Amino acid sequence: MPKSVDRSTTGEPMTLSFGPQHPATHGTLRIVLELDGETVLKATPHLGYLHTGFEKLGEHLDYNQYIVVTDRMNYLSPLSNNFGYALAVEKLFDMELPKRGQYIRVIMAELSRIADHLIWLGTSALDLGAFSVFLYGFQQREKLYKIFENTTGARLTTSYTRVGGLLRDLYPDFEDEVRSFIRDFPKKLKEIHTLLTKNRIWMDRTKDVGQISSEDAISYGYTGPCLRATGVDRDLRKVEPYSSYDEFDFDVPVGSNGDAYDRYLVRMEEMVQSCRIVVQALDNLPDGPINVESHKISLPSKQETYGHIEGLIHHFKIIMDGHGIQPPVGEIYCATESPNGELGFYIVSDGSGTAYRVRVRPPSFFHFQAFDRLIRGGMVSDVVAVLGSLNIIAGELDR
């Protein structure tokens, strides 16, 4: 909120460069602040430090190779990105996964939403001086990362999805481990609630800080928790359900104020709802194949590749350059509700094995754009609070 400043005593505004290497940026981005005393008059974000040409790479890698690139976009929840991209290519083919594959994807996406929100919670609380929350959050996240590592073989670069399926099925102890996590997690979340939700310091630092109205949020292209914190009830899992999300019962938490505190509350509740989805998916997890039954799309099993000539040919055709997965000519925009908001992939296919154009619509890009609007009139210390509450991920911001 704008604070009244006695301008008679101030001369030239002071310029403060925040970042690119500041502990609160959690990545590499830079904000040039114009200050009058401690009041922020203007904030100019500079980005591009992590620009890696992901969209250009999409024109040169084939459809399955690109999944590796999607890991690096939102590196707090790579499983959600893998999911969103694979779904887009499948939409291009106009095909759907068998139910088991869809459910596993939902489970992994929701677990990665919890992991993403936990890191966001830990780091944004740490930036405001709450060190215990950071440790509490990371302890829980570590359990999830163990599960991810056991499932995908990697903690961060998961690359778990394939076009038309998944890398592999779940491991035998998966269900027990996830259920034991879900059993404990609400208690741990309550502990974090007791540390923060009614904490005087936390409330003073986040309430009415970085506030945005729902009209402005829509105009700035806000999606995900940041939009819902302003009171707009829009969740892509509800309004355009994909991958069997319509079969799960869950609520969409909505805030009212659009400030950093509401963004915190919305994310906290989203973790609880994600737990509900995971439990339902585990309860109803169907048996059967995880990949689409087409040897033009998904790799045959090893026995088939080594034991039958057809299997070997299918394997060869999918792997070799120029023979692999070739979607029909056309274009598709496919959006999923990633932990940060609407993650969209716009893919133009010319019928060959590589996309003609891959466009990524990253939610952070839109959230960061409104930063000047959010912080103007605030204090220098609010910069950290607002930046933390938006959860800007430089990897997807710069692509």
Add this chain to the structure above:
Amino acid sequence: MSGQQTGTEVVEPQEPMVIQQLRGKFSDHILTVIDQRGELSVVVDKDASFQILEFLKVDSNLSYDFLVDVTAIDYSQMEDVLIEYGYARYMLVYHLNCFPTNERLRLKVPVSEKDLTIKSVVALWDSANWLEREVYDMFGINFDGHPDLRRILMPDNFEGFPLRKDYPLRGRGEREKFNFGRENV
């Protein structure tokens, strides 16, 4: 996209309401309507693109109030698209979303290399600011009326436009020549 492509058909008899309204108001400016895989695309000409976007946003019957994305495509290696739109090399793509009904619409605007300028839509949506800067940065398309048109992801002293098809994947030696000079703050 051309009419012979698989899965592409121009739906004539029962067009969606948004297309009927657009045809009623801007019939001369609509080049093609594509309804493919459940996604609606309209190709319109450049002169009317701003008015059409404004109409889509402001008109209460449609209220496409959410600008999802603005991007561009360099069609220079797709011959059939080039032929269809009079050898206009670039295509600007707007993705719109209507919150009340959650309908999506894709608006495509051909931009020829001779006149790489199009009217900015920052006046309609705040989010267009950085999106248009990115299109300018990556494709070199200028936006008339943009308040702050400069590069966003690439450094200010960068030459060339990386997402153009004639720009090589590994660059033109910028890595070796990169100037870490202090002139760009």
